[in-house]
Amino acid sequence: MTFLEKQTDPTTPMHWNGDMQADYFYSNGVAGDKFFKHLMKKDTFLASECPKCGVIFIPPRLYCEDCFCDIPDENWMEVKSQGIIRANTTAMIDAHGDPLEEPVIMALIDIDETDGAMLGRVKTEILDMDLCGLTVKAVLRPKNEREGTMKDILYYEPY
Amino acid sequence: MNDVAVIGAGMTVFQRRLKETGKELSYLATKMALEEAGITKKDIDMVVMGSAPDAFDGIHQKGENLLDGAAGAGKPYVRVFNGGGTGVFAPIAGWWHVASGVADIALVVCEEKMGNCYPHPQTAFRHIWDPILDRPLAPNLVWLFAMEMNRYMTKYNIKKEDIARVAVKNKRNAVGHPCAQLPDEKITIEDVLNSEMMAWPVQRLDISPPSDGASALIFCSKDKVRQFTDDPVWVDGVGWNIDSTMWTNRDLSFPRYVANAARMAYKMAGIHNPRKEIDFAEPYDPFDYKELHHMEGLLLCNKGEAPILTREGVTERDGNMPMCPSGGLMGVGNPIAATMGQKICELYWQLAGKAGKRQIPTDPQVGVGQAWGDIMQMATVAVLRRG
Numbered sequence: 001m002t003f004l005e006k007q008t009d010p011t012t013p014m015h016w017n018g019d020m021q022a023d024y025f026y027s028n029g030v031a032g033d034k035f036f037k038h039l040m041k042k043d044t045f046l047a048s049e050c051p052k053c054g055v056i057f058i059p060p061r062l063y064c065e066d067c068f069c070d071i072p073d074e075n076w077m078e079v080k081s082q083g084i085i086r087a088n089t090t091a092m093i094d095a096h097g098d099p100l101e102e103p104v105i106m107a108l109i110d111i112d113e114t115d116g117a118m119l120g121r122v123k124t125e126i127l128d129m130d131l132c133g134l135t136v137k138a139v140l141r142p143k144n145e146r147e148g149t150m151k152d153i154l155y156y157e158p159y
Numbered sequence: 160m161n162d163v164a165v166i167g168a169g170m171t172v173f174q175r176r177l178k179e180t181g182k183e184l185s186y187l188a189t190k191m192a193l194e195e196a197g198i199t200k201k202d203i204d205m206v207v208m209g210s211a212p213d214a215f216d217g218i219h220q221k222g223e224n225l226l227d228g229a230a231g232a233g234k235p236y237v238r239v240f241n242g243g244g245t246g247v248f249a250p251i252a253g254w255w256h257v258a259s260g261v262a263d264i265a266l267v268v269c270e271e272k273m274g275n276c277y278p279h280p281q282t283a284f285r286h287i288w289d290p291i292l293d294r295p296l297a298p299n300l301v302w303l304f305a306m307e308m309n310r311y312m313t314k315y316n317i318k319k320e321d322i323a324r325v326a327v328k329n330k331r332n333a334v335g336h337p338c339a340q341l342p343d344e345k346i347t348i349e350d351v352l353n354s355e356m357m358a359w360p361v362q363r364l365d366i367s368p369p370s371d372g373a374s375a376l377i378f379c380s381k382d383k384v385r386q387f388t389d390d391p392v393w394v395d396g397v398g399w400n401i402d403s404t405m406w407t408n409r410d411l412s413f414p415r416y417v418a419n420a421a422r423m424a425y426k427m428a429g430i431h432n433p434r435k436e437i438d439f440a441e442p443y444d445p446f447d448y449k450e451l452h453h454m455e456g457l458l459l460c461n462k463g464e465a466p467i468l469t470r471e472g473v474t475e476r477d478g479n480m481p482m483c484p485s486g487g488l489m490g491v492g493n494p495i496a497a498t499m500g501q502k503i504c505e506l507y508w509q510l511a512g513k514a515g516k517r518q519i520p521t522d523p524q525v526g527v528g529q530a531w532g533d534i535m536q537m538a539t540v541a542v543l544r545r546g
């Protein structure tokens with residue numbers, strides 16, 4: 001059996017306890033505002049298409065990182081909030097290494113009609129660990145509870 | 160551009176938490192490198208510090224805090240930093256100090272003290288994500304790599320046991336390393352496959368441990384190198400490349416940023432056929448699958464072929480193309496930037512015939528080292544050659 005490194009007591013050497021307290025407001029940005037304002041009213045996503053190379057970005061962006069050009073308003077489009085799982089994990093532990101009460105399925109979902117993917121949580125009755133290729137759709141908060149953040153997308157489920 | 164040689168290297172023991180402060184660790188590694196090169200602080204023209212996020216040590220602008228331990232006080236000194244890529248990027252920066260002619264002798268020191276971050280250094284990684292799109296979903300780094308590992312396994316139909324082989328090989332390779340945190344002569348594939356499931360398909364023994372440690376390296380111009388050695392090890396090529404943080408738009412099965420960095424380094428080194436012209440490699444292995452991923456990114460085999468070559472023994476220390484003869488991050492430990500010790504110092508020690516019990520038996524002449532960092536983004540590559 002091998003040595004399983006988990007946690008050693010960090011208080012063993014003589015030490016002083018400190019923190020680096022700082023709190024933040026992160027603005028959504030211009031593209032983010034547009035995406036989330038749309039999501040507060042509709043059950044679809046917004047994407048944006050580069051006028052030069054034709055790549056369709058989701059989450060939508062103001063510019064193409066390759067062509068390095070603007071993506072004008074007329075190149076924004078509405079797409080269905082659904083797609084196919086490209087990769088997933090079933091997490092048993094949290095960021096501290098402690099067990100989760102319930103496993104969390106997180107997936108990268110290729111969104112239909114776009115060239116991009118969204119990161120999201122998945123809920124399903126399927127017991128397989130590997131969910132690659134599964135078609136899923138977003139389950140959103142009730143409209144009157146949406147606040148204009150990623151948390152408005154509760155999770156994705158198979159359809 | 161001036162030719163640049165390596166004349167000394169040093170490395171502290173790696174451990175989950177060491178009593179020494181970051182600057183004390185830097186001092187220990189620097190002292191070893193100076194002694195190996197046979198020089199003192201006054202011979203050093205310039206110093207480069209490599210250290211990853213401030214949040215690990217818990218000191219904002221930690222480069223300034225560390226400098227006196229890195230022989231940097233009163234000298235031209237700069238800290239470079241690109242996450243996990245730092246361990247190879249810092250020596251690249253040291254190389255250009257000398258290649259440009261600005262310095263004759265440059266010292267590179269890499270330090271990381273992850274044990275300061277409480278209760279676990281993973282906490283610091285929670286803040287590297289895009290604050291609008293990713294962080295509200297509360298992902299953590301292990302989950303992200305689990306998805307990448309899944310994608311790699313799915314695309315090339317790779318079995319978990321063929322990935323676990325890398326953990327076994329590297330932990331066994333680390334047995335001869337005096338700095339190693341997790342060497343294990345007796346570890347088996349079953350041990351890895353039976354270890355705790357963290358985030359499917361990633362298990363406890365698929366991951367390198369967080370660590371405290373430091374490493375150091377000294378570069379010298381061609382004009383001065385004969386004062387120190389008759390058998391120098393040269394830096395033949397360097398490369399670096401980065402993709403955007405919009406990682407969700409990338410395929411994840413192949414690290415194209417590694418291939419871009421490798422092509423840059425090989426071109427500089429005059430290498431046309433890396434599979435034939437490179438004798439061994441130190442690909443970055445914070446996870447076992449990453450060694451395979453990076454071996455492919457370094458163009459040392461076809462896509463999806465690395466697990467097969469590993470199964471056939473090609474990447475063992477006495478195989479045709481040894482990978483991570485140091486024991487890598489999986490066996491020696493992962494104090495982020497300080498892994499310069501396995502990725503570049505090891506190339507120097509192997510090529511100079513100073514690797515002791517870890518010495519590759521086939522008299523290697525050319526080695527490539529690589530690091531990777533950020534969210535599936537950054538690659539740093541260096542090619543070293545003997546004589």
Ligand SMILES: [Zn+2]
Pocket residue numbers: 050051052053054055064065066067068
């Ligand atoms: Zn474009």
